[in-house]
Amino acid sequence: MDDKFELPPRRELPEDIKDRMRATVRMRMDDPQFEPEGRGRRFLAAAAAILVVAVGAAVVVQSVQDDHAANDAKETTTSPNPTEGFQSGNQAMADRSLVDRCWRAAMASPQAERYPKRREEWMGGRQMNWGQVRQIGLRLGQQVAACELSETTVWLSEPQTPLAPDDPTPIRLMMLTPNGGSAVNVRDGVGKTVVGVDQSARGGTVAALEPFDVFYGVRVGEPRQLPGGAKVHVGTQKPGEQYRFNDVEYPNPQGPLVTVLDRPLPPAERTSVAGKKLAECITNERTKHFRPLVDAELLVPGAYTEYQGAAGKKQWAVTARYKDHITTCAWNSRTGDYRMGINFAFGVPEDTVNQVVSYSGQLPVDPGKRPADDGSDERHAGFTGAVSEQVAELSMTLHNGTPLRVTLKNGTFIAQLTGAPVTSQELDVPRATYVAKDATGKVIGSGRLYPE
Numbered sequence: 286m287d288d289k290f291e292l293p294p295r296r297e298l299p300e301d302i303k304d305r306m307r308a309t310v311r312m313r314m315d316d317p318q319f320e321p322e323g324r325g326r327r328f329l330a331a332a333a334a335i336l337v338v339a340v341g342a343a344v345v346v347q348s349v350q351d352d353h354a355a356n357d358a359k360e361t362t363t364s365p366n367p368t369e370g371f372q373s374g375n376q377a378m379a380d381r382s383l384v385d386r387c388w389r390a391a392m393a394s395p396q397a398e399r400y401p402k403r404r405e406e407w408m409g410g411r412q413m414n415w416g417q418v419r420q421i422g423l424r425l426g427q428q429v430a431a432c433e434l435s436e437t438t439v440w441l442s443e444p445q446t447p448l449a450p451d452d453p454t455p456i457r458l459m460m461l462t463p464n465g466g467s468a469v470n471v472r473d474g475v476g477k478t479v480v481g482v483d484q485s486a487r488g489g490t491v492a493a494l495e496p497f498d499v500f501y502g503v504r505v506g507e508p509r510q511l512p513g514g515a516k517v518h519v520g521t522q523k524p525g526e527q528y529r530f531n532d533v534e535y536p537n538p539q540g541p542l543v544t545v546l547d548r549p550l551p552p553a554e555r556t557s558v559a560g561k562k563l564a565e566c567i568t569n570e571r572t573k574h575f576r577p578l579v580d581a582e583l584l585v586p587g588a589y590t591e592y593q594g595a596a597g598k599k600q601w602a603v604t605a606r607y608k609d610h611i612t613t614c615a616w617n618s619r620t621g622d623y624r625m626g627i628n629f630a631f632g633v634p635e636d637t638v639n640q641v642v643s644y645s646g647q648l649p650v651d652p653g654k655r656p657a658d659d660g661s662d663e664r665h666a667g668f669t670g671a672v673s674e675q676v677a678e679l680s681m682t683l684h685n686g687t688p689l690r691v692t693l694k695n696g697t698f699i700a701q702l703t704g705a706p707v708t709s710q711e712l713d714v715p716r717a718t719y720v721a722k723d724a725t726g727k728v729i730g731s732g733r734l735y736p737e
Contacts, residue, residue, distance in 0.1 A: 379409030379421040379499075387423065387432035390439035390545035399444060399542065401425050410500030415507050416627060417579045417610065418464055422499030429501045431459050431468030433541075435579045437550055440466075441543035447502045448472035455521045459503070461538045464577040467506035469496055469519055477522040481532075482510040489515075489575040511575040512538055552582040553607070559586035559694075562603045566614035566625045574620075578627065583607045587697030592666045595653030602648050604669050604697035606630070611697060613646040613669040618656045630671035630696075641721050641730030642679070644714060645670045648699070650706045664706035668714050669699050670734075677724040681734075684716035 388407045391400040401407065410422030423430045428444035442460040448470055455475045459468040467480040481493035489510070496504035520532035555564045563586050570576045584605035594600040594616070602615040614625035630643040648666040656663050667689060672679060674696060681689040681700045689700040700717070715735040723729050 379412040380419075381409065383412065383419055383421055383432070383434055384409040384423070386434055386439055386547060387421070387441060390547055391441055391543055393547070394441075394543040394545055396542050400430075400441075408501075410503065411498065413497055413499060413505055413507075415466075416629075418466060418508050420466060420468070420499065420505040422501050422503035422505065424501045429470065429503050431499070431503050431505055433462050433464065433466045433468070433505075435464070436583065437546055437548045437580055439543070439545045439547055440464075440541035442468050443539075443542040445470050450474065456519055456533075458517075458519050458533075458535055458539060460541050461512040461517065462508070462541055463511070463513075463544075464508040464579050465492075465510045465512055466508040467496060467519075469504050469506075471502050471504050473502065475521055478504060479518075479520050479522065479532075480506045481516075481518045482512055483516040483518075484510060484514075484575045486516065487514060487575070488573070508577045508579065511571065511577055512540075513575075515575070550583055553585040553605075555586075557586060559589035559603045559605075562586075562589065562601060563605050563614060566603070566623055569623060570625060573622070574624075578625075580607070581627075584610070584612060584627075585695050587695040588669070588692040588699040589694075590648075590667075590692055590699045590701055592648070592650070592701065594651035598651060598653070600651055600666075602669065602699060604645065604671075604694075604699060606671060606696050611643070611645050611671045613648075615646065615669075616649050616651050618649050618652065618663055631673070641673050641676065642698075642719050642734060643671045644668065644734055645697075647709065647712065647714065648701070663709065665702075665709055665712050666706050667699060667701035668712065668717075669697065671697050672721065673730075675723050675729055676721045678722040678726070679719060681717055681719045684713050684718075689717075 384407055385404070388400075388404050391397060392402065406426045408424040410424065413420040417435050419434045421432050421434075423432055425444050427446065429447050430444045431442045433440040440460070440462045445457065445459060448454060448457065450473050452472050455472045456478050457470040458480075459470050461467050461482075465482065469478060469480065471478055477495055479493055480496055481491065483491045485491055492510035494506050494509060496506040498504050517535045517538040518532040519535065554560045563584065567578055567581045567584075570578055584607045587604040587606055589601070589603045591599055591601045600616055602613065605612050605614075609630050610627050611630045612625045612627045614623055616622075617624040626646070628645050630645075631640055645668075647668045650664040650666055652662065652664065672693065676693070679691050679693050679698055681691050683689065688703070690703055692699045692701070702712075715733070717734045718732060719730070719734060720728060721730040
């Protein structure tokens, strides 16, 4: 009889899987309601909650107690339309580790008695991803709730009873988070709903969107506009009327019942010139444009440059990065001030750039006047982006052979013209070429910025 048992090749598990394994064990060990039959079985039962099969890329995490997984599976549907907003990486069902974080945050808060104590009663619905924000729907016994998470913080709505089919209220606000994220409790059979945040009275804009279904009658909306001091309304669309809504205005919209900083991280420096300019941009986005920048304090300042605008006016631009999040803060001709937007450098499925150099944004020059409606008179001094951690030296050239002056720092770069500013068509970023070298001088990447 051959007792030889061949194991698959050893493979290092991704960090997110390790985190989920640790969280599952901690959850079982810490939950006072979890009592396996028999003495001395708490640790064994906790350990048995994890089964990892390392064959290829298959990883199975199984809980011996969470029988609600079967119920979750029955409700699996397709993910939301990926063309409606940025939702790269959305999952049909919520990551169980996110539900763990929501449960732990609730149990650690002064409002713990408002929520079920047993983790088994926390059923995760669908998950929505918006950059650094995750939103999920929750079934908590006979009630429902919504949970929003960033890298550092958890926000939970109050538990509500699902609206009955004959309830005269078709939609009820559950919470608006400090990020501008929304959660609403929607009666079964209701069609389109809308959540609007209007900052026009304070010089901002109007942001209205249709929340996405995350199960259990809960719908969540993308973080888009900070709610503080805004006119907020929710409603259902009238049948046959495309742009008119039955609205309910909320003069004092409800915030999260629970806010827990469960994963504190130290903020990045803001004392250098680049750091101070980055802080200035973040404040401008939040206070003038009322735009949420979640966990922006974690962004590490990168490349910084100064250049000439109209009539010799000095301009500047700064880049910053945290993991795969990258931003460029530069002059915006449309708004007439410095604006920033957080993009993704690598690892995004629809990303068409290579994995050595990633484009972020252009450096517009202040023309000293309002630009033409078609933007034909806009001029640019260069562009910015990110590089992989192996890159120690980077050179770039325009399609016409003109070399660019490259500043490289903290995984970001600024590629700047040495001559006069040019139009976007003349700059032709996709056809720019690069050569990237590591610390030993070895070429680790070259070619067009956007591969054909």
